[in-house]
Structures are given as C-alpha cells and as structure tokens.
Amino acid sequence: MSPEVIDIWSYxxxxxxxxxxxxxxxxxxxxxxSRATGRAPLANPxxxxxxxxxxxxxxxxxxxxxxxEGAQFVHxxxxxxxxxxxxxxxxxxxxxxxxxxxxxxxxxxxxVTAILSALLIARALGVEGATLLSLAPKSATAPVAIGIxxxxxxxxxxxxxxVILTGIIGAVTVTPLMNALRIRDWRARGFAAxxxxxxxxxxxxxxxDPTAGAFSGLGMGLNAMLTALLAPWLVAAFT
Amino acid sequence: xxxxxxILLVCQLIGEATTRALDAPxxxxxxxxxxxxxxLALRPAFVPxxxxxxxxxxxxxxxxxxxxxxxxxxxxxxxGSEGPALLVALLGSTVATLAVTAGVFVGLRRLIGxxx
Numbered sequence: 497m498s499p500e501v502i503d504i505w506s507y508x509x510x511x512x513x514x515x516x517x518x519x520x521x522x523x524x525x526x527x528x529x530s531r532a533t534g535r536a537p538l539a540n541p542x543x544x545x546x547x548x549x550x551x552x553x554x555x556x557x558x559x560x561x562x563x564x565e566g567a568q569f570v571h572x573x574x575x576x577x578x579x580x581x582x583x584x585x586x587x588x589x590x591x592x593x594x595x596x597x598x599x600x601x602x603x604x605x606x607x608v609t610a611i612l613s614a615l616l617i618a619r620a621l622g623v624e625g626a627t628l629l630s631l632a633p634k635s636a637t638a639p640v641a642i643g644i645x646x647x648x649x650x651x652x653x654x655x656x657x658x659v660i661l662t663g664i665i666g667a668v669t670v671t672p673l674m675n676a677l678r679i680r681d682w683r684a685r686g687f688a689a690x691x692x693x694x695x696x697x698x699x700x701x702x703x704x705d706p707t708a709g710a711f712s713g714l715g716m717g718l719n720a721m722l723t724a725l726l727a728p729w730l731v732a733a734f735t
Numbered sequence: 736x737x738x739x740x741x742i743l744l745v746c747q748l749i750g751e752a753t754t755r756a757l758d759a760p761x762x763x764x765x766x767x768x769x770x771x772x773x774x775l776a777l778r779p780a781f782v783p784x785x786x787x788x789x790x791x792x793x794x795x796x797x798x799x800x801x802x803x804x805x806x807x808x809x810x811x812x813x814x815g816s817e818g819p820a821l822l823v824a825l826l827g828s829t830v831a832t833l834a835v836t837a838g839v840f841v842g843l844r845r846l847i848g849x850x851x
Contacts, residue, residue: 546801549805549808560810574799575767578767579764582771584789584790598842602840656803657814673830673833674837677838687837691832692832695796696797699797717768
C-alpha cells in the first residue's frame with residue numbers, strides 16, 4: 497500500500513465510523529441473501545453477517561476491541577429493542593386468552609429441558625467443572641445468563657459465547673424442526689423459539705410471522721426469569 | 736421519532752435503576768418491557784407514540800446481535816479442546832428444548848380445548 501492509503505487506513509481504523517458502517521453493510525448483505533433465499537433457515541442474516549465481519553477482521557488484522565468501538569452503537573440498541581417488544585406483545589394480548597395454562601406448562605417444561613439436557617449431554621461427553629456450569633443458563637437471554645453463570649461459579653465469557661451459539665442454532669433449526677413435528681400454531685412455534693433461543697430465536701420468529709415474534713418475545717422474557725430461579729436449584733441437584 | 740425513542744429509553748432506564756436497586760434476577764430492559772406493556776394496557780392511546788420506532792427496531796432485531804456474534808467467532812478458539820462436546824450439547828439441548836416447549840404448548844392447548 498502507498499503511504500497515503502496507509503495514512504487513510506490508520507485514520508479510519510481508529511474511528512467508530514468505519515466498523516459501524518461495515519457492520520450495517522454486512523447485515524444488509526446477510527439480510528439480502530436471506531430474502532433472496534426466501535428466508536431459508538440456514539441463510540440466517542446474523543450468521544452470514546458475523547462470518548463476513550469475522551473474516552474481514554481476520555484479513556485486516558483488526559482486534560475485536562477496535563471493531564467493537566464502532567459496533568457498540570448497534571449493540572447498545574439491544575436494550576431499547578427489548579423494551580420495544582412490549583408493542584407486539586400488547587397487540588397479541590387479545591390472543592393470549594385461554595392460553596395461560598399451555599404457556600406456563602410449556603415454559604416450565606422447556607426451561608427444565610434447556611438446563612438439564614445441556615448438562616446431561618455435556619457431562620456424558622466428558623465436560624466437567626466450571627465449563628459444565630457455564631452451560632446451564634445457555635437458553636436465557638445474555639445478560640441474565642451471564643449473571644446466573646457468575647453466581648453458579650461458571651465462566652461468564654464462555655457463557656456469553658454459548659448463549660450466542662444457542663441463539664444461532666435455535667434460529668437455524670426451529671423452522672425445519674417445527675415443520676417435521678407438524679406444529680403449525682405460530683404461537684407455539686414462536687414461544688418455543690423464545691424459550692430455547694432467546695433474542696436470536698425471536699429475531700428469526702419476527703422474520704417468519706408477527707404473531708410468532710410476539711410469542712417468542714414473551715417466551716424469552718419468561719424463560720429469563722424462570723432460568724434465574726431454576727438454574728441454581730437444578731445444578732445443585734445435578735452435581 | 737424522538738418521542739418514540741425517549742419513551743423506550745425512559746422505560747429501560749427505570750428498569751435498569753430498579754433491578755440494580757433491588758438486586759433483582761431480571762435484566763433492566765426486561766423490566767422496562769413489563770413497564771411499557773403495563774403502560775400500553777392502561778393507556779392504549781400511547782401505542783402510536785412508540786409503535787413506529789418499536790416496530791422498526793424489531794424488524795431488524797437480527798442486526799443488533801451481529802457485534803456479539805462477531806465476538807464469538809473471533810474467540811471461538813477459546814472453547815478449547817471441549818469445543819466439539821459443547822457444540823454437540825448446545826445442538827442437542829436446543830433442539831430438545833424447541834420440541835418439548837412447542838409440544839407441551841400444543842398438547843395442553845388441545846387438552847383444555849382452547850381454539851387453535
């Protein structure tokens with residue numbers, strides 16, 4: 497590279513503008529591919545955008561901390577977006593009538609399954625100690641899961657990664673799985689996505705159907721609370 | 736639009752402050768969600784004041800997970816030698832949770848005879 501190009505690069509690399517812009521462009525590319533494939537489960541926009549960006553960081557030798565200087569503005573919006581879930585939930589309230597028992601039953605069964613099945617599979621494969629404990633809250637939304645991992649004696653940064661991976665796995669598998677199980681009720685499909693795969697599952701649900709999105713947001717919020725209550729208790733019984 | 740954003744941020748701020756003050760096991764934004772939901776239920780006239788930005792944000796909820804997702808890929812090697820076992824556990828557990836949650840939901844709905 498010529499000295500001018502290096503000058504411009506070292507200027508841009510320090511400014512939040514570059515990585516903020518690139519994050520939006522990577523998402524637009526991911527969303528474009530997702531639309532072009534008719535929202536195919538594997539063409540998940542989060543997955544595509546994060547692979548593109550991780551490749552770009554690797555190619556340019558950019559540390560994640562520098563990238564996050566720019567990307568933090570996008571990351572910050574997760575909080576307001578969680579509050580915003582009140583709007584579709586409010587619209588879905590009339591459709592909640594008569595569903596309180598199915599919802600609470602599904603929540604309890606799903607929350608226990610999420611914690612216990614992860615612990616059982618991982619332990620059978622030889623995972624133990626703090627790594628195993630980090631896995632317990634993986635279906636809860638990230639801030640709750642990290643708090644739970646800390647109180648259990650897990651590794652909060654590992655939990656953060658496991659939570660994100662869980663979200664992506666849930667978002668990619670939910671549609672083919674529900675089709676295979678012949679579950680066509682958008683409320684059940686959405687609720688399951690939120691309980692199993694928190695916000696990333698909810699983002700997927702909103703792509704597919706607004707009712708599924710609202711129920712997914714509800715499942716995510718309820719499972720965050722229930723996991724915080726259940727995880728210490730189930731982990732103590734398990735270990 | 737600014738009113739929309741301000742309402743969302745005020746709810747989040749009250750949520751964050753309350754969960755910190757009470758040391759509650761709920762994240763601030765989730766409490767903010769409950770607060771906004773309560774407000775909308777009591778005062779439906781509020782809906783048009785938040786709906787445009789709220790729906791706009793939620794239409795691109797995927798975007799907001801990208802920075803955290805990049806962090807996971809950038810640090811994937813930190814999963815270490817237990818990485819494959821952890822991925823198998825995540826895959827098995829997530830699929831089981833999806834199936835159990837949706838199955839119990841549909842089963843109980845049929846049992847109590849709620850309309851599909």
